Amino acid sequence: MSTTANVKLPVDLDNTFESVIGESPLVTGDASFHGVTEVVSHVSESRHPPKAWYVGMAISLSLLGLMGVMILYELFVGVGVWGNNQPVSWGFPIINFVFWVGIAHAGTLISAILLLFRQKWRTGINRFAEATTVFAVACAGIFPAIHVGRPWLAYWLAPYPNVMRDWPNFYSPLLWDALAVGTYTTVSVLFWYTGMIPDLATLRDRATGRIKQIAYGIFSLGWRGSAKHWALLEKAVYLLAALATALVLGVSSTVSTDFAVSEIPAWHETIFPPYFTGGAIFSGFAVVLALAIPARELFGLKEVITKRHIDNLAKILLVMSSIVLYIYVIEYFIAYYSGSSFERFPYLNRLFGPYWWLGWGIMFCNGVVPQVFWFKWARNNPWLGVAVGILVNMGMWMERFTIIIISLHRDFVPSSWHMFVPTYVDICTLAGSFGLFFTLFLLFCRYIPMVAMYEVKSILPQAQVHHHEPVAVAGEAADASPEAGVAGVPTV
Amino acid sequence: MSRDAATIHPGVVAEPQLYGLLAEFSGPQELLDAAAKVRAAGYSDWDCHSPFPVHGLDKAMGVKPTILPWLVLGGGVSGIVGALALAAFCNGFDYPLIFSGKPYWGMPPHVFIAFPAMILLGAVTSVFGFMALAGLPRFYHPLFSSKRFQKVTDDGFFISISAQDPRFSVRWTGEMLRGIGATAIEEIKD
Numbered sequence: 001m002s003t004t005a006n007v008k009l010p011v012d013l014d015n016t017f018e019s020v021i022g023e024s025p026l027v028t029g030d031a032s033f034h035g036v037t038e039v040v041s042h043v044s045e046s047r048h049p050p051k052a053w054y055v056g057m058a059i060s061l062s063l064l065g066l067m068g069v070m071i072l073y074e075l076f077v078g079v080g081v082w083g084n085n086q087p088v089s090w091g092f093p094i095i096n097f098v099f100w101v102g103i104a105h106a107g108t109l110i111s112a113i114l115l116l117f118r119q120k121w122r123t124g125i126n127r128f129a130e131a132t133t134v135f136a137v138a139c140a141g142i143f144p145a146i147h148v149g150r151p152w153l154a155y156w157l158a159p160y161p162n163v164m165r166d167w168p169n170f171y172s173p174l175l176w177d178a179l180a181v182g183t184y185t186t187v188s189v190l191f192w193y194t195g196m197i198p199d200l201a202t203l204r205d206r207a208t209g210r211i212k213q214i215a216y217g218i219f220s221l222g223w224r225g226s227a228k229h230w231a232l233l234e235k236a237v238y239l240l241a242a243l244a245t246a247l248v249l250g251v252s253s254t255v256s257t258d259f260a261v262s263e264i265p266a267w268h269e270t271i272f273p274p275y276f277t278g279g280a281i282f283s284g285f286a287v288v289l290a291l292a293i294p295a296r297e298l299f300g301l302k303e304v305i306t307k308r309h310i311d312n313l314a315k316i317l318l319v320m321s322s323i324v325l326y327i328y329v330i331e332y333f334i335a336y337y338s339g340s341s342f343e344r345f346p347y348l349n350r351l352f353g354p355y356w357w358l359g360w361g362i363m364f365c366n367g368v369v370p371q372v373f374w375f376k377w378a379r380n381n382p383w384l385g386v387a388v389g390i391l392v393n394m395g396m397w398m399e400r401f402t403i404i405i406i407s408l409h410r411d412f413v414p415s416s417w418h419m420f421v422p423t424y425v426d427i428c429t430l431a432g433s434f435g436l437f438f439t440l441f442l443l444f445c446r447y448i449p450m451v452a453m454y455e456v457k458s459i460l461p462q463a464q465v466h467h468h469e470p471v472a473v474a475g476e477a478a479d480a481s482p483e484a485g486v487a488g489v490p491t492v
Numbered sequence: 493m494s495r496d497a498a499t500i501h502p503g504v505v506a507e508p509q510l511y512g513l514l515a516e517f518s519g520p521q522e523l524l525d526a527a528a529k530v531r532a533a534g535y536s537d538w539d540c541h542s543p544f545p546v547h548g549l550d551k552a553m554g555v556k557p558t559i560l561p562w563l564v565l566g567g568g569v570s571g572i573v574g575a576l577a578l579a580a581f582c583n584g585f586d587y588p589l590i591f592s593g594k595p596y597w598g599m600p601p602h603v604f605i606a607f608p609a610m611i612l613l614g615a616v617t618s619v620f621g622f623m624a625l626a627g628l629p630r631f632y633h634p635l636f637s638s639k640r641f642q643k644v645t646d647d648g649f650f651i652s653i654s655a656q657d658p659r660f661s662v663r664w665t666g667e668m669l670r671g672i673g674a675t676a677i678e679e680i681k682d
Contacts, residue, residue: 033543033647159582167582169589176604183608187615194619202543202645221629224636225644227527227540229626231550232558236622239564240615247611254604458544465521465546 067432093147100140106284107133290389321370365395511634515674567617575609
C-alpha cells in the first residue's frame, strides 16, 4: 500500500465530484512520486519552451520596454505628462498601485490561508499563486515611487539621522504605504523562496549542464531532504503563512486607510479596510484562474492542476464576487441612509454622472459575471474561466478608477469640478506594467518549478503513512542492537 | 586531520574516511517503520532523508520540537517595541511634530508602523532561524558523493547513520539496516 505505486489515471479525469468512498484524486495521470517530478520538471528541462512562450515573451518585453521609455519621459519632463489635475491629483498611478496590490494579495491568501486550513488541493496552485504575488508587488511598487515625482528622494521616507535634523512623519499614510509595501515585498519573496528550496534541489539533482547545477545548487542551499530539516522547514513555512495572512489583511487595510483618513465623501468610510481586502482577494483569485488555465494547457500540467482545482477556484471566485457585491450594495445603502447630500452625491454621480458606464461596468463585471459559476458546466469549462478571470480584473480596475477618480473629480464645490482624461503616457505605463508582470511570469514558468512538487507528492495516497508506537518493533530491533554492542562498539 | 597530514607531507593523498552508511528504503511507510527501529536500536547520530515531509517521521525518530516559534515570537515582539519606540523618539521627542492639534504620540496611527514591523521581523527571523537551526546553506555534504542519493529529491527514501555514532560498526549496522528492510546499502566516504 505504501510502496511507490504506479497508478495510471486518465489525465482528463473528472475529479470534481465528491466520492462516497473517499477523496477523489487530486493528481491524475501517472500519480507516482517520480511521475510528479517528471511532469513538473520537464517544463524547465525541455530544450526549448513551447512556441507560445516566445510569442508571449516578445510581447511582454516590448511592453516592458514601452514602460521604461514612458517612465524615463515622465522623470525628465515631470508628472505633468499624466492626466492628473486639480482636483484629480491622484490619477492612474494610484489606480494601478491599488490594482496590482490587490492582485498580489490572492497569491498569499491562496497559499497561506489554504495552508492554515490544510486544504490539500492548494498544492497544485500555490507556487503559481505566490509567484503572481511577487510579480504583482513588483508592479505595484513602481507606481507610488514614480507618483511622488522625484523618486530619487524616496530615501527621505526612511528614518535616518540627517543634516536637516528632522524625521519622517509617522502619522503620514505615505510612510505607512512604504512600510506596508516594503514589508509585503520582503515577506512574499521569503515565503515563496523558503517553500521552493526542496524543489530547487530536485532541479539541481536532475540538471545536466554545469551552469544549471551551480545555479540551482546555490539557491537550494545544499538541501538533502533530512527529516530534521523537513520538520524545521514545515514549521518555518507555517509561521510565515500565519504572518503573511495577517499581513495581507494589514496591507489592504493600510492601502484603504490612505483613502479613509481623508475627508473626501466616498473615501471617508469605515467599510474601506474589509472592502479593499475583499476586492483584493477577489481580483487575485481571478488572476490565478486566468493564468493557471493557459499554463496547464501550455506546459502540460494537467496532471497536477486538475479539473477539481479549476472547479474550486471558480467556487471561491463566486463566493468573493458575492461578498464584493454585498459591499457595493452596503456602500450605496449607507450613503443613502446617512442623509447627507455630500455623501449621497458621489454615489449618484457614479451611476448617472459622466463616468456612468464605469459605475455600471463594475456591477456587471464583478457582481453579475461570476454568478455564472453557480452552474457546474461553467466551472468545468476552462476557457470560460479565463474569460471570467479577465472580465473580473477589468472590473476591479474600473472599481479602483471609480473610487479614486469619480470621488475626486466632483467634490464639495461645483466650481472646482473637473473631468479627468488619461494621456497616452498614462495608458502606455499601465500597459507596460502588464509587460513587466508577464515577463517575470514567463521567466518563472521556464526556470522555476511551477508546481510545488514535494507538496503534491505529500498528498498522494501512497504518501499517507501511519506511525505505530514502537512497542512491538522494539523487540525486533533489539535483535540487532546487543550484537552491535558485542562487536566492540562502545555504548553510551 | 587529513588536511593536516596532506600539508605536512605533500604528495601523500589522505585516505578518505568513512562518513557512514546510507540505506535505501522502498517507500514512506517502510522508512517510517525503519526509523522507529533504528531509534529503538539506540542510535543517536543518524538521519532520515525523503523527497517530501513524511508525517510522523520526526516523532518516530524522536526529534525534539524546535524552538523556532519562540525565536519568531521574539522577532515579532521586538518589531512592535522597536517600531513604537522609533516613532515615539522621532515624532514625540527629538523633533516633535505639531500637526493639526494631534498628540505627539498617538497609538492609532502607530498601529500602521508597529504591525508591519512585527510581521517583517517575525518573517525574517523565521527564515533565517530555519537556516541557522538546520545548518543551511551547506553546499558540501559527504552524502552528495552518492549517485543513488540524488533520488532523495525525486522518489528515494533513505536512512543515513554516521560513523561517529557510538553504536556504529560497518558490519553490524549494515546488518541491522538490512534486517529492517533496506533495499540497498552503501558506504559513504568523506
